[in-house]
Amino acid sequence: AQSVTQLDSQVPVFEEAPVELRCNYSSSVSVYLFWYVQYPNQGLQLLLKYLSGSTLVKGINGFEAEFNKSQTSFHLRKPSVHISDTAEYFCAVSESGYSTLTFGKGTMLLVSP
Amino acid sequence: DGGITQSPKYLFRKEGQNVTLSCEQNLNHDAMYWYRQDPGQGLRLIYYSQIVNDFQKGDIAEGYSVSREKKESFPLTVTSAQKNPTAFYLCASNNPGLLGHTGELFFGEGSRLTVL
Numbered sequence: 040a041q042s043v044t045q046l047d048s049q050v051p052v053f054e055e056a057p058v059e060l061r062c063n064y065s066s067s068v069s070v071y072l073f074w075y076v077q078y079p080n081q082g083l084q085l086l087l088k089y090l091s092g093s094t095l096v097k098g099i100n101g102f103e104a105e106f107n108k109s110q111t112s113f114h115l116r117k118p119s120v121h122i123s124d125t126a127e128y129f130c131a132v133s134e135s136g137y138s139t140l141t142f143g144k145g146t147m148l149l150v151s152p
Numbered sequence: 153d154g155g156i157t158q159s160p161k162y163l164f165r166k167e168g169q170n171v172t173l174s175c176e177q178n179l180n181h182d183a184m185y186w187y188r189q190d191p192g193q194g195l196r197l198i199y200y201s202q203i204v205n206d207f208q209k210g211d212i213a214e215g216y217s218v219s220r221e222k223k224e225s226f227p228l229t230v231t232s233a234q235k236n237p238t239a240f241y242l243c244a245s246n247n248p249g250l251l252g253h254t255g256e257l258f259f260g261e262g263s264r265l266t267v268l
Contacts, residue, residue, distance in 0.1 A: 048192060071254040082156075082242055082259035083195075090254055129194070133255025140255045144194035 041066040041132050045143035052150055054122055060115040060146045062130030069135040072113040074104055077127045077145075086128070089113060100124065125150045154179045156260035158243050163265045165237075173228045173263045175243035183248050184226035185257065188212060189240040198241075201226055202248060230265060237267045 046061045064070065071090050075083040087098025094106040104115045113130060130143040156177045165171045177184065183202045187195040197210030201220040215234025220226055226245075230237045241264075244257040 071256075073256065075259075080161075080240075080262065080264065082158075082261045083244075083257075084259070085256065088254070088256065131257075140257050142195045144192065 041070065041134055041141045043130050043132050043141055043143035045128075045130055045146045047146050048144070049147045049149060052120055052148065054150055054152050055119050057118050058116065058120050058124075058148065060128050060130075060148065062113045062115065062143060064111050064113065064130075064132045066111075066132060066134055071133045071135065072104075072106060073131040073133075073140070074098065074102070074113075074115050075129045075131065076100075077129065079126075083129060086115070120148070120150050122150050122152065124148060156243055156245055156258060158241075158260035158263050160263060161261065163263060165265065165267050167267055168232045170232055171230050171237075171265060173230070173241055173243075173265070175226045175228065175260060176224055177226075177243075177245045177258075177260075178224060179245055179247075179258060180223075181245035181247045181258070182223070183246050184220070185244045186210075186216070186218065186226070186228045187242040187244065189242060189262075195242065198228065237265055240264050 042065045044063045052058045073088045074086040076086045077083045087096050089096045089106045097103045102117050127145045127147050129145045131140045133140045159174045185200040186198040196212050198216050199218040201207035217229045242262045243260040
Protein backbone atom coordinates (compact mmCIF):
# COMPACT_ATOMS: atom_id res chain seq x y z
CA ALA A 40 0.00 0.00 0.00
CA GLN A 41 1.15 3.51 -0.74
CA SER A 42 1.96 6.04 1.97
CA VAL A 43 3.28 9.58 2.18
CA THR A 44 5.45 11.17 4.85
CA GLN A 45 5.89 14.90 5.22
CA LEU A 46 8.74 15.18 7.64
CA ASP A 47 8.05 18.71 8.89
CA SER A 48 4.73 19.78 10.36
CA GLN A 49 5.81 23.45 10.37
CA VAL A 50 8.50 25.35 8.49
CA PRO A 51 9.14 28.94 9.57
CA VAL A 52 11.07 31.11 7.12
CA PHE A 53 11.77 34.78 6.49
CA GLU A 54 10.45 36.58 3.44
CA GLU A 55 12.71 36.32 0.36
CA ALA A 56 14.54 33.30 1.79
CA PRO A 57 14.54 29.95 -0.05
CA VAL A 58 12.45 27.08 1.24
CA GLU A 59 12.23 23.32 0.81
CA LEU A 60 9.29 21.24 1.99
CA ARG A 61 10.11 17.56 2.19
CA CYS A 62 7.98 14.66 1.02
CA ASN A 63 8.81 10.96 0.93
CA TYR A 64 6.56 8.21 -0.31
CA SER A 65 6.48 4.45 -0.31
CA SER A 66 5.06 2.36 -3.11
CA SER A 67 5.98 -0.80 -4.90
CA VAL A 68 4.78 0.38 -8.32
CA SER A 69 4.96 3.44 -10.55
CA VAL A 70 3.43 6.52 -9.00
CA TYR A 71 1.98 9.90 -9.79
CA LEU A 72 2.91 12.66 -7.34
CA PHE A 73 1.16 15.89 -6.43
CA TRP A 74 1.58 18.99 -4.28
CA TYR A 75 -1.51 20.89 -3.17
CA VAL A 76 -1.69 24.22 -1.34
CA GLN A 77 -4.39 25.23 1.13
CA TYR A 78 -4.90 28.81 2.29
CA PRO A 79 -6.79 29.35 5.57
CA ASN A 80 -10.40 28.23 5.43
CA GLN A 81 -10.19 27.31 1.77
CA GLY A 82 -10.08 24.12 -0.24
CA LEU A 83 -6.99 22.49 -1.72
CA GLN A 84 -5.56 23.87 -4.94
CA LEU A 85 -3.19 21.93 -7.18
CA LEU A 86 0.31 23.44 -7.12
CA LEU A 87 2.06 20.96 -9.43
CA LYS A 88 2.16 17.30 -10.40
CA TYR A 89 4.61 14.70 -11.67
CA LEU A 90 3.19 12.16 -14.08
CA SER A 91 6.18 11.12 -16.21
CA GLY A 92 9.12 12.54 -18.12
CA SER A 93 11.33 15.28 -16.71
CA THR A 94 11.92 14.83 -12.99
CA LEU A 95 11.89 18.59 -12.39
CA VAL A 96 8.36 19.88 -12.37
CA LYS A 97 7.41 23.54 -12.34
CA GLY A 98 4.14 24.72 -10.82
CA ILE A 99 2.24 27.87 -10.06
CA ASN A 100 3.49 30.76 -7.91
CA GLY A 101 7.17 30.01 -8.63
CA PHE A 102 7.23 26.60 -6.93
CA GLU A 103 9.01 23.56 -8.33
CA ALA A 104 9.53 19.98 -7.22
CA GLU A 105 11.95 17.24 -8.11
CA PHE A 106 11.04 13.58 -8.37
CA ASN A 107 13.81 11.31 -7.10
CA LYS A 108 12.93 7.68 -7.66
CA SER A 109 15.94 6.21 -5.89
CA GLN A 110 15.22 8.21 -2.74
CA THR A 111 11.43 7.98 -3.18
CA SER A 112 11.15 11.70 -2.62
CA PHE A 113 9.29 14.62 -4.16
CA HIS A 114 10.52 17.73 -2.34
CA LEU A 115 8.95 21.12 -3.03
CA ARG A 116 11.15 24.19 -3.41
CA LYS A 117 10.91 27.91 -3.95
CA PRO A 118 13.99 30.14 -4.29
CA SER A 119 12.41 33.20 -2.65
CA VAL A 120 9.20 33.12 -0.65
CA HIS A 121 6.63 35.85 -0.11
CA ILE A 122 4.33 36.54 2.82
CA SER A 123 1.47 35.39 0.60
CA ASP A 124 3.00 31.89 0.44
CA THR A 125 1.95 31.32 4.04
CA ALA A 126 -0.31 28.29 3.77
CA GLU A 127 -0.46 24.56 4.37
CA TYR A 128 1.09 22.32 1.75
CA PHE A 129 0.07 18.72 1.14
CA CYS A 130 2.01 16.07 -0.75
CA ALA A 131 -0.04 13.25 -2.30
CA VAL A 132 0.62 10.06 -4.27
CA SER A 133 -1.42 7.72 -6.42
CA GLU A 134 -0.32 4.46 -7.97
CA SER A 135 -0.52 3.96 -11.72
CA GLY A 136 -3.77 2.32 -12.69
CA TYR A 137 -5.62 3.23 -9.50
CA SER A 138 -7.69 6.26 -8.63
CA THR A 139 -7.06 6.60 -4.90
CA LEU A 140 -4.99 9.56 -3.78
CA THR A 141 -3.09 9.23 -0.48
CA PHE A 142 -2.16 12.44 1.33
CA GLY A 143 0.57 13.34 3.76
CA LYS A 144 -0.36 15.13 6.97
CA GLY A 145 0.65 18.51 5.61
CA THR A 146 3.37 21.10 6.25
CA MET A 147 2.50 24.57 7.44
CA LEU A 148 4.74 27.16 5.79
CA LEU A 149 4.99 30.29 7.94
CA VAL A 150 6.58 33.26 6.18
CA SER A 151 7.46 36.26 8.32
CA PRO A 152 8.78 39.70 7.33
CA ASP B 153 -16.89 28.13 -14.82
CA GLY B 154 -16.74 24.46 -13.89
CA GLY B 155 -16.13 23.62 -10.28
CA ILE B 156 -17.30 22.23 -6.98
CA THR B 157 -19.62 24.22 -4.73
CA GLN B 158 -19.92 23.47 -1.04
CA SER B 159 -22.48 25.05 1.23
CA PRO B 160 -22.77 26.43 3.77
CA LYS B 161 -19.26 27.81 4.27
CA TYR B 162 -19.75 28.07 8.05
CA LEU B 163 -22.29 26.19 10.14
CA PHE B 164 -23.03 26.18 13.86
CA ARG B 165 -25.16 23.51 15.46
CA LYS B 166 -26.10 22.34 18.90
CA GLU B 167 -24.90 18.99 20.15
CA GLY B 168 -27.26 16.17 19.22
CA GLN B 169 -28.57 17.74 16.02
CA ASN B 170 -28.05 16.21 12.60
CA VAL B 171 -26.65 18.53 9.95
CA THR B 172 -26.32 18.14 6.17
CA LEU B 173 -23.49 19.63 4.13
CA SER B 174 -24.09 20.20 0.45
CA CYS B 175 -21.65 19.41 -2.38
CA GLU B 176 -22.49 20.08 -6.05
CA GLN B 177 -20.15 19.72 -9.04
CA ASN B 178 -20.55 20.67 -12.69
CA LEU B 179 -17.33 19.03 -13.88
CA ASN B 180 -19.18 15.95 -15.13
CA HIS B 181 -17.05 13.81 -12.82
CA ASP B 182 -18.19 10.30 -11.96
CA ALA B 183 -16.54 10.06 -8.55
CA MET B 184 -17.09 12.25 -5.50
CA TYR B 185 -15.45 12.19 -2.08
CA TRP B 186 -15.86 13.63 1.40
CA TYR B 187 -12.85 14.33 3.60
CA ARG B 188 -12.59 15.54 7.16
CA GLN B 189 -9.71 17.82 8.15
CA ASP B 190 -8.52 18.40 11.71
CA PRO B 191 -5.38 20.36 12.69
CA GLY B 192 -2.25 18.24 12.32
CA GLN B 193 -4.11 15.19 11.05
CA GLY B 194 -4.20 15.85 7.33
CA LEU B 195 -7.19 14.69 5.29
CA ARG B 196 -9.17 11.63 6.31
CA LEU B 197 -11.61 10.00 3.91
CA ILE B 198 -15.19 9.70 5.18
CA TYR B 199 -17.15 8.35 2.18
CA TYR B 200 -16.75 8.17 -1.56
CA SER B 201 -18.98 7.37 -4.50
CA GLN B 202 -17.85 6.25 -7.95
CA ILE B 203 -21.26 6.06 -9.54
CA VAL B 204 -24.81 7.24 -8.93
CA ASN B 205 -26.72 5.26 -6.29
CA ASP B 206 -23.57 3.63 -4.97
CA PHE B 207 -21.08 4.69 -2.30
CA GLN B 208 -18.42 3.18 -0.04
CA LYS B 209 -17.17 3.87 3.45
CA GLY B 210 -13.80 5.48 3.86
CA ASP B 211 -11.54 5.36 6.88
CA ILE B 212 -13.78 7.28 9.31
CA ALA B 213 -17.40 6.68 8.20
CA GLU B 214 -18.91 6.15 11.67
CA GLY B 215 -21.43 8.86 12.54
CA TYR B 216 -21.80 10.04 8.94
CA SER B 217 -24.17 9.21 6.09
CA VAL B 218 -24.27 10.11 2.39
CA SER B 219 -26.46 9.74 -0.67
CA ARG B 220 -25.77 9.91 -4.40
CA GLU B 221 -29.08 10.29 -6.19
CA LYS B 222 -27.66 12.55 -8.91
CA LYS B 223 -24.26 12.60 -10.57
CA GLU B 224 -23.78 16.26 -9.65
CA SER B 225 -24.64 16.01 -5.97
CA PHE B 226 -23.13 14.20 -2.97
CA PRO B 227 -24.53 15.54 0.34
CA LEU B 228 -22.99 14.53 3.66
CA THR B 229 -25.06 14.23 6.84
CA VAL B 230 -23.24 14.50 10.15
CA THR B 231 -25.42 12.61 12.58
CA SER B 232 -25.75 12.91 16.33
CA ALA B 233 -23.79 9.64 16.57
CA GLN B 234 -20.60 11.39 15.46
CA LYS B 235 -18.75 11.96 18.72
CA ASN B 236 -16.54 14.83 17.61
CA PRO B 237 -18.17 16.57 14.65
CA THR B 238 -16.44 19.96 14.86
CA ALA B 239 -14.08 20.02 11.87
CA PHE B 240 -13.44 21.35 8.37
CA TYR B 241 -15.13 19.23 5.69
CA LEU B 242 -13.89 19.04 2.12
CA CYS B 243 -15.68 17.65 -0.91
CA ALA B 244 -13.71 16.52 -3.96
CA SER B 245 -14.30 14.86 -7.31
CA ASN B 246 -12.48 13.19 -10.22
CA ASN B 247 -13.04 10.91 -13.19
CA PRO B 248 -11.47 7.48 -12.56
CA GLY B 249 -12.90 6.03 -15.75
CA LEU B 250 -10.95 8.35 -18.02
CA LEU B 251 -8.09 6.75 -19.93
CA GLY B 252 -4.83 7.77 -18.29
CA HIS B 253 -6.53 8.93 -15.12
CA THR B 254 -3.90 9.92 -12.55
CA GLY B 255 -5.93 10.15 -9.36
CA GLU B 256 -5.85 13.95 -9.33
CA LEU B 257 -8.61 15.38 -7.16
CA PHE B 258 -10.51 18.64 -7.57
CA PHE B 259 -11.68 20.26 -4.35
CA GLY B 260 -14.46 22.52 -3.18
CA GLU B 261 -13.86 25.44 -0.83
CA GLY B 262 -14.84 23.50 2.28
CA SER B 263 -17.42 23.80 5.04
CA ARG B 264 -16.49 24.53 8.64
CA LEU B 265 -18.85 22.90 11.12
CA THR B 266 -18.80 23.96 14.76
CA VAL B 267 -20.89 22.06 17.28
CA LEU B 268 -21.63 24.03 20.43
